[in-house]
Amino acid sequence: MPIHHTAIVDPGAELAEDVDVRPYSIIGPQVKIDSGTIVGPHAVIDGDCQIGKNCVIYPFASVGHAPQDITYAGEHTKVIIGDNNIIREGVTIHRGTKKGGGLTKLGNNNLIMAYVHIAHDCILGNNIIMANVATLAGHVIIDDFAVVGGLVAVHQFVRIGTHAYIGGKTGINKDIPPYMLASGPKAKLFGPNVIGLRRKNFSEETIDALRRSFKIIFRSNLTLSEAFEKIEKEIPPTPEVKILVEFIQNSSRGITR
Numbered sequence: 001m002p003i004h005h006t007a008i009v010d011p012g013a014e015l016a017e018d019v020d021v022r023p024y025s026i027i028g029p030q031v032k033i034d035s036g037t038i039v040g041p042h043a044v045i046d047g048d049c050q051i052g053k054n055c056v057i058y059p060f061a062s063v064g065h066a067p068q069d070i071t072y073a074g075e076h077t078k079v080i081i082g083d084n085n086i087i088r089e090g091v092t093i094h095r096g097t098k099k100g101g102g103l104t105k106l107g108n109n110n111l112i113m114a115y116v117h118i119a120h121d122c123i124l125g126n127n128i129i130m131a132n133v134a135t136l137a138g139h140v141i142i143d144d145f146a147v148v149g150g151l152v153a154v155h156q157f158v159r160i161g162t163h164a165y166i167g168g169k170t171g172i173n174k175d176i177p178p179y180m181l182a183s184g185p186k187a188k189l190f191g192p193n194v195i196g197l198r199r200k201n202f203s204e205e206t207i208d209a210l211r212r213s214f215k216i217i218f219r220s221n222l223t224l225s226e227a228f229e230k231i232e233k234e235i236p237p238t239p240e241v242k243i244l245v246e247f248i249q250n251s252s253r254g255i256t257r
Contacts, residue, residue: 007039022059031064034083047095048076052083052108060090067094067120069138075102082108082126090115097121100139107144119156131168143178147196161247163200165193174254178247179210179240187256189218202240209238217248218257224248 003009003021012029020038021027027039028046036054039045043057049064057063064079066072077096080103087093091112096103100121106112107126117135118124125144134148137156142148146160149168160166161178172187181193192210213235217227228245235241248255 028064047079049079049081049095051081052085054083055081055085055087057087058089058091058114061087061093062091063087063093065092065094067097067138069097069120071099072097072120077102077104077120079104081106082110084109085112086110087112088114088116091118092116093118094120097138113150125162145200149183157253159247159251159253162243163193163196165196172256174256175247175251176256178243180214182256189214189256205236206238206240209235209241210244213241213244 004023006023007021007025009021009027010029013027014032016033016035018035019033022039022041024042025039026044030048031045033051034053037051038056040057040059042059043061045063047064075098077098079093079095085106094104097120104118104120104122106124109126110124110128112130113132115133116130119136119138121138122136122140124142127145128142130148131150133150134152136154139157140154141159143160143162145163147165149166149170151169152166153171155173158172158175160176163179164176165181166172166176167183170183170187171185176182176187179192179197181190182188183190191214192207194207197207213231216222216230220227222230231241231245
């Protein structure tokens with residue numbers, strides 16, 4: 001286990017034999033780190049924090065510390081981070097809160113760029129990109145393959161759907177539907193994330209179905225129930241359209257329009 005002599009690793013920490021801990025890093029007693037992960041110089045990992053395989057944690061990242069929640073009173077809460085995540089310089093990822101379920105979680109294959117903040121009780125899926133200085137308030141959910149641009153601010157309890165794309169410097173206070181592109185100081189929807197969907201090899205038929213569904217839901221004078229009925233009658237059934245409709249139906253915070 002290559003641990004630099006200047007690093008401080010608590011004897012209670014559980015590190016796989018090949019975890020690489022670089023100079024001046026600090027790892028607390030409840031931390032567990034799996035095989036192949038690199039902890040860069042001056043990173044600090046503390047609290048009940050579990051990190052998976054083949055992650056790279058860059059200098060000055062802070063992972064697993066107490067949440068910035070004035071009601072937090074030292075309860076036992078966790079951070080769980082999956083495999084193959086890249087956590088860049090200055091990123092902060094905080095533990096959950098008791099009232100929020102006690103867990104902040106990241107899935108696999110995520111790119112978390114410099115100075116991103118992931119607050120307490122956030123749940124991130126897989127293959128997500130968060131660009132520099134994007135900030136999540138507490139209890140945010142981001143689904144697989146979403147892209148969050150630089151300097152984006154996300155209000156607590158917001159959900160961002162799968163394959164959504166958020167442009168830089170966007171403020172988000174309501175849910176962003178899956179497959180959609182949103183941007184603006186106060187987020188507005190601009191239709192399906194066509195370029196991103198093509199890059200992910202979605203068929204033109206699927207993209208067209210999402211485009212037509214978007215127009216029915218957001219650019220007509222129909223109520224949501226009427227829009228969903230029209231989609232069911234006029235749009236060829238695809239899994240993506242079903243996911244879009246169900247996301248909107250299940251939204252508790254409300255949908256960005």
